[in-house]
Amino acid sequence: MSSSLTNEAIYVASRPTGIPTAENFRKGTHSVPEVNSGEMLVRNEWLSVEPAMRGWLADANNYSSVEVGEVMRSLCVGTVIESKAEGFNEGDRVMGWLGWQHYAMVKPRAIVQKITSTDIQPSLYLGVLGLNGATAITALKTIGAPKTGETVVVSTAAGGVGSCVGQLAKSMGCRTVGLTSTPEKVKACYEEFGYDHVINYKTDDIDAALKAACPEGVDVYFDNTAGNISDSVMQHLAIGARVIVCGTASIAKWDPVPMGPRVERILLTRRARMQGFIMFDHMDTYVSYISKLEELVRANTLTYREHVTQGLETAMGAIAELYRGENLGKRLVRL
């Protein structure tokens, strides 16, 4: 059956020098080969777009990379349409490394999770029940370890990861303070994600706003941006603060990395800890954390936003859109 199918895919055409744009990709077609023993053919339904893709595409040192000429690496949700792989059958819905394409021929190791729930929309397994949610809960619990009554500050507060962090911290009895960039996102942070205070870092005086919102200082800073936002938050750390370095969205150039204030005096005097986090180091706990988040979604106590465009080619410019802050919620492409 598979040999009669034509696949459309987005390939990496060149390495970006900064933020990847549509010009760094090209669309191509090829016929789908026969399914070999140990393989399965998946028809993709949802593709993910991640800020981290910038790092995967960069020439600079990174924890993961994708080569020029390859189909763009991506987590996707799809349905198995033919299988010669043990444990997978036609009709199984899966989330895994399937790439920006309509059909993916993969081995079981590409699959992160089989989706067995029938009462939850499958796209959520790329967002609040996917890498975003898993990152939020794992990094918050393992590094942030917030205690009741503490103040948790979150950058990219309205985004896929940030909106989940804000709600989880609130459910742990913390005061939550979010930073984001537009009035629409500020509104969503208050009304949908339950933040106690929201700062528009483009229009507010960040330092004065942090001082007012965090009179006892910042106990946990969930940092998705680095840059100016973090430079300000660091000044407000409380004694014993924990800083989770989860993303560096505001650093436009990595080579050379721009110099910021020296933070060692702050870390020393506040006895604070700052730690980098990569979700892929924690995949052993992925499924168990996702099932906890599933319960919260089912109970309507964890909410989310999705920003969806239709059609494979819309993925090509979508990374740049993330870096212009044009998304409100998890950025997805629907096929």
Ligand SMILES: NC(=O)c1ccc[n+]([C@@H]2O[C@H](COP(=O)([O-])OP(=O)(O)OC[C@H]3O[C@@H](n4cnc5c(N)ncnc54)[C@H](OP(=O)(O)O)[C@@H]3O)[C@@H](O)[C@H]2O)c1
């Ligand atoms: N370490 C890990 O394992 C891991 C896993 C997943 C995600 N992450 C990181 O988590 C962060 C959020 O990811 P996400 O998927 O949830 O994306 P997202 O927050 O839904 O979208 C990216 C957001 O980044 C913000 N942004 C873009 N350029 C910026 C700039 N120059 N300065 C400040 N903010 C900027 C924008 O939000 P505003 O409009 O609010 O500025 C934009 O909407 C990213 O940094 C990502 O790399 C890390």
